Amino acid sequence: MRIVIDGAEVVVFTGARVKDAVLKHSDTAYKNLLKEKLRVLDLFGNRLEPDGALCDGQQLYTMSNLLPANHSPKENHA
């Protein structure tokens, strides 16, 4: 499956979860996700739990938990 995370494409195995895509993208982001310093959002700004399922072509964004909940993920990566 191909997942776009923070604008970069990663290839993950079938059945991979949100945390697998984050790990493939960045080791640091993965560690921060597990420490709850980082949240993962979908294209619509909804928060995804680390064990959430993925589908091919899905777009994800990561955002620091220090940023307010209403901060647009796209502002991060403009």
Place this chain on the structure above:
Amino acid sequence: MLKINPRNKKFRLSPGHGLTLLAVILCLFFQPACTSVNRDAETQIVILHVNDLHAKIDQFPKIAAYIAQQRAEHENVFVLNGGDNFSGNPVVDLANPQGEPVRQLLNMMTIDVLTIGNHDFDYGQAVLKGFIEKANFRFLCLNADMKKSGLPQPNPFVFLETKNRIKIALVGMVQVEADNHIPSTKPGGLNGISFSEPIEATQKYRYLKKESDIFIALSHLGFDDDIILADKMPELDLIIGGHSHTAIEEPVEHNGVLITQAGAQGAYVGRIVLTVKDRKIINKSARLVDVKSLKTGNPEMQKLVDAFNDNPVLEEEVGTLSISPQGKFELGHLITDGIRSVHKADIAFHNSGGIRSGYLPRIVLNKDVYTLHPFGNEVVLMKMSAEEIRSLLKYDYEKQKKLDLKVSGLHYTITRSPDFKVISMELSTPGGKLLEEDRDYTVALNNYIFSTYGFRHKDPGTSIQTTLAETLTQYIKEGNAAAKDICADIQHMRTFETIAADATLTEIGKLEIPLSGSLSPRSSSAGNLAADAVRVETGADIVLLPDSMVRAELVLKAPGPYYSEYTPALYAFSDKNTVVTAGLSGKQLEEFLRQRNKYRMDFQVSGMTYRLVYDTSGQLAELQVTLPGGGGLEADKVYKAAFTDYDYKKHYKLEGIAPSFSEKTVAQMVNDYVKKIGNITVALQEERVTVDYRKEK
């Protein structure tokens, strides 16, 4: 005047029909009942929903109390569950029968309808059958045909009714993978079940819009597919989702369809309020209720949760091993043997960082397996050529600067330059046959390796939805059932490393014997060499060097030269550690030896030999020290003992008499010693440490 809606077939009456009079008369007698079935009156409907609870039962009492409160405060409350109730909590995963705590607790939650999620198949069909048959709520799944499986066939749709008979149609569907058209679960749980593409299948139920006042999909497809479903089916008023663990805090309306989902693991309860008038939704809103913010839990349920959590399941025995596997190599070999055997792969890999405990006791309990594999990592299967396997191993070696990946079904030797670049690699089967270059092998590895290692592979890989802990548990149980010694081969080396000589290296001696550490707990030629070097250089009576300092996988071939550069490669941290000598009584030394060898043999020695015996729990039961010429340590006699400075200063705070700190590092001492002796001979193969295991329970 009584309003009777012609759309309601039960109350459809023709003007002038004689029954009208009868209805009016009945209503005069039963006025309260008649006013409560005024379907056109403005009505508030509260829908509470959870999804992907994944066995996190600690949250259940608060969720149940909130549901009860809402039911008490509002007339029309419905509780929906979006699937994936199982898998993710050892207390539930290991319960007997599996999943029983979740089954019992969900029955106390006054759920109305549940859509089956992919992970609800995880525990197999017998568990799912019990879950469905004993449930006090209804199940949905329109895209699974279970008739040939022996499982009860779930409903494709159900109707719910408010107190005033507003009719709600609910359809439910489960996710399937695009490539294999089955849900993401262990395939064994799906025998006899066929699945259809869920969005296509759901469209066959468009007609339910005409047969109901409100039309809802209780989906286990994931948020992205819920958007597609909303595109295809604007008839839906609401999609209540699951699977992607999306916490939709701000309501999403797409193509006129409100889409919600309540995160996962019971962190939230979704609360939707529909206001209906004339059987049309005039307002809809949704929000998430943070379960952490709820103050009270259902006390009866809390007692049950506490009892489930007190369950001694983690203390239950998985099985018995012939030895207590120690260290990354033995454990890595056992783990990869298990992965390969259980998942029928040709080759299995596991990273050393994923081995989270130092040993397994001989009698393995559930908690030991979960301590070893705490991350819930899963097994991924893929087809790989020999060249692709080489690219994985090369990445691993050059990143870690050591042979980090543990393996089963393969032996490999890396020849590297002094600066850790891979020069060549030989891959063979355990029987010594070279891997075929034009063949694909079934390789099993974990999701961490897949996601973090840079290697070439044509096959995208597939998670088989089985954790490493489950795999090891199954392997030990199957081994015990078949009376097979699954530890028979784990003490043999499978990965080897050699250093290619070049003109920049400095020859300081000759190797008459191969020099290496030992994977099994015993003295090794390399360990003996370093301990002897420290004894000669410091004049100590007894030297205790940590076994972990000697790298087991590096093999120096003989006959051949010994280069000074070999030493820091052969002994980890030897170019940083210095040596401390101090006077220690025999009693102190014995105490130190007992402490450090409590669970595993831990020292390479010079000036003594010792024997360790471990009991079935893996703990040290006997220690016998023998000094040169016979006899053991005398309790009150002071011996000049040598340790690494790390051990002396930081690790155990040894209190010795007149400690003396060397200026030379261990590596310098070894090189000086090799220069003195010239030839590294067979004498270094002396057996100085032996380890035995008690067999009886």
